[in-house]
Amino acid sequence: MVDVGSASASSSGSNQNNSNPGEEDKKDERMFECNICLDTAKDAVVSMCGHLFCWPCLHQWLETRPARQMCPVCKAAISKEKVIPLYGRGSSKQEDPRNKAPPRPAGQRSEPEANTHFPGLGFHGSFMSFGIGAFPFGFITSSFHFGDNRPFAATHDTQSAEEQFLSKVFLWVALAFLIWLLLA
Amino acid sequence: MANIAAQRIKREFKEVIKSEEVAKCAIKVELVSDSYTELKGEIAGPPDTPYEGGNFVLEIKVPETYPFNPPKVRFLTKIWHPNISSVTGAICLDILKDQWAAAMTLRTVLLSLQALLSAAEPDDPQDAVVAKQYKDAPDMFRLTARYWTAAYAGGPYSNPDFDSKIRRLTDMGIESHDARVALSSFNWDLERATEQLFS
Ligand SMILES: [Zn+2]
Numbered sequence: 572m573v574d575v576g577s578a579s580a581s582s583s584g585s586n587q588n589n590s591n592p593g594e595e596d597k598k599d600e601r602m603f604e605c606n607i608c609l610d611t612a613k614d615a616v617v618s619m620c621g622h623l624f625c626w627p628c629l630h631q632w633l634e635t636r637p638a639r640q641m642c643p644v645c646k647a648a649i650s651k652e653k654v655i656p657l658y659g660r661g662s663s664k665q666e667d668p669r670n671k672a673p674p675r676p677a678g679q680r681s682e683p684e685a686n687t688h689f690p691g692l693g694f695h696g697s698f699m700s701f702g703i704g705a706f707p708f709g710f711i712t713s714s715f716h717f718g719d720n721r722p723f724a725a726t727h728d729t730q731s732a733e734e735q736f737l738s739k740v741f742l743w744v745a746l747a748f749l750i751w752l753l754l755a
Numbered sequence: 756m757a758n759i760a761a762q763r764i765k766r767e768f769k770e771v772i773k774s775e776e777v778a779k780c781a782i783k784v785e786l787v788s789d790s791y792t793e794l795k796g797e798i799a800g801p802p803d804t805p806y807e808g809g810n811f812v813l814e815i816k817v818p819e820t821y822p823f824n825p826p827k828v829r830f831l832t833k834i835w836h837p838n839i840s841s842v843t844g845a846i847c848l849d850i851l852k853d854q855w856a857a858a859m860t861l862r863t864v865l866l867s868l869q870a871l872l873s874a875a876e877p878d879d880p881q882d883a884v885v886a887k888q889y890k891d892a893p894d895m896f897r898l899t900a901r902y903w904t905a906a907y908a909g910g911p912y913s914n915p916d917f918d919s920k921i922r923r924l925t926d927m928g929i930e931s932h933d934a935r936v937a938l939s940s941f942n943w944d945l946e947r948a949t950e951q952l953f954s
């Protein structure tokens with residue numbers, strides 16, 4: 572009984588697959604149509620609300636109504652800065668997008684949460700018992716560079732100022748952490 | 756015409772003629788010019804409204820900046836509705852103005868117009884006379900709208916009382932459309948309509 576049932580079910584299933592493969596393909600294609608020109612999205616971007624557009628199309632829409640920046644599909648608030656470009660495998664060919672519209676905004680990459688900066692926190696519970704005294708100093712000196720004694724400080728002019736500032740901020744945070752540890 | 760506009764209308768046109776609303780005869784689109792700049796739309800009057808049984812023809816002009824700007828649409832079929840001019844057929848509908856969004860299509864426009872026939876917005880009127888009647892004399896409004904649907908859109912309704920009042924005016928040399936407008940505007944008060952027509 573069971574065998575017969577499952578056999579017929581699977582055969583009818585395969586029949587369905589055979590009956591309209593073209594339809595399925597079309598649906599797949601339409602998934603990637605720009606919501607403005609209705610063509611396959613070129614220089615594709617996706618809004619925060621998840622709607623897909625060609626970058627030139629979306630750009631022109633935002634230019635048309637500068638006072639009311641909304642998603643053409645769901646009317647959610649939208650902005651040029653907050654769209655995500657899509658880079659498919661086949662899209663490596665870099666045509667100059669400035670021909671018609673300003674360059675598509677770049678993807679934003681943030682580094683994965685790096686454990687190395689905070690070797691003792693959370694992940695390695697054993698560390699705390701290792702010795703509170705040694706940790707903060709080693710941490711500060713190894714992770715953050717003091718002052719200008721970095722070999723590449725001169726070559727990265729604009730970045731180095733920023734990095735210096737950041738390392739100072741981190742230093743103060745680390746010191747505050749140290750004081751907190753000592754008081755606790 | 757800008758390439759994107761023509762391309763998109765072509766795609767939409769193919770899509771709308773395959774849609775289920777077309778299959779149900781609720782909406783229809785036809786090309787007027789080969790350049791896809793002008794189309795003719797048609798919507799069926801929604802059931803349970805004074806427009807039921809009527810067929811309303813629309814003029815659709817596609818601007819060069821479509822779909823970034825809305826199509827220009829007006830009723831060619833005369834209609835009695837607070838948001839549609841009984842004189843010019845001009846439509847007051849937010850999505851055809853500032854609420855337009857580039858992802859909207861001919862299909863969504865026609866369906867929105869059909870929805871407008873089901874749910875008028877008298878507080879945002881296009882035709883002040885109709886809107887006033889809609890608010891102050893809703894029964895008179897319904898009768899008048901149904902009468903217009905029969906006279907201009909092929910609706911099945913008939914009203915011998917209204918017919919005879921119009922005949923009284925046409926006998927005096929008034930065009931039947933002008934007579935219908937005047938009587939409709941004065942809640943079918945023959946005296947006041949006559950006064951207005953001959954003043
Ligand atoms: Zn597009």
Ligand SMILES: [Zn+2]
Nearest residue numbers: 620622642645
């Ligand atoms: Zn959206």
